[in-house]
Amino acid sequence: MSLQLDWLTGHMHHSDTYAAWIHQQFHYEYAHQPLAEWQREFADGQSNGEWSCLIAFDGDRLIGGAALARDDLAHRPDLGPWLACVFVDPQARGQGLAEQLIEGVCDEAQRRGLKRLYLHTQNKQDYYAKRGWQTLEDFRAWDNQHWLMVRDL
Template identity: 30%
Template sequence: MQIVSLAEQPQHLAKLAYWHHSEWSYLYPDISLRDRAESMADYFTAESVPKMFIAIDGDELLGSTAIDKNDMDTLPHLTPWISDVYVNPAYRGHGIGTALVRHAMEYARKNGVQTLYLYTPGQESFYTRLGWKSLTKDVYHNHPVSVMHVQLAPAAVAISS
């Protein structure tokens, strides 16, 4: 398994958009599959955020995660966020989600992020095992969610003499 940027493997965009829409359209009922796919073009930027990572095995798409500037419009002061953590159901339970989240956390840390946020409608125990802590409970688009955060250790700084 490899974890790479979606920008390196853009042929997976349509499948990802379909997966994400199928999984989370209840949270965003006004967003069509087409809108979702078009908004994912934001991940093809050279900037460090937003960024989407995918897990692949050869040509097989296994899962995804992203780092976004904001993922909850009701909490705009919190940034950046991990979002779109998804693993193909056929591959769940094999550590792919854990690897994706850890990859995104390390990427954020290397880019100077000290705190990451996420919200989840039901996967608190998964994120707690990875070091995340509950920040608050909220209702987002009429659904209860847990808002969580993780403190990242600063990246090592090379000291030259």
């Protein structure tokens, strides 16, 4: 595998595919947003700073990504920025790729002078806790339990 990480802005031909993966993986968050509308918002987010996405690819095959998002939780507009849209193709899992993507986003946030990042997760709180994230609260959303977490950079 010849793994490369780079920002999606230089590889926009992957934008719709990645947005579709996120729309499917986190379907409960996008229940009221049609895929095509989300794909437009996500693509626009690469240039306007809403969804700066770091992607991983092997050759020209997209295999994962993670985003530095301005807003990612409607009921907490007071918080941000966010680690969001973390996803690795099932065929590429188990090799530490998600962790590389997360660290890449954290490094970029720190480079931009940000002091902390937030995330919310439905079932990966233990994964994030082992990597330096702390739980701020748990809450119910989309008919499920979620965890709001923070990491100082």
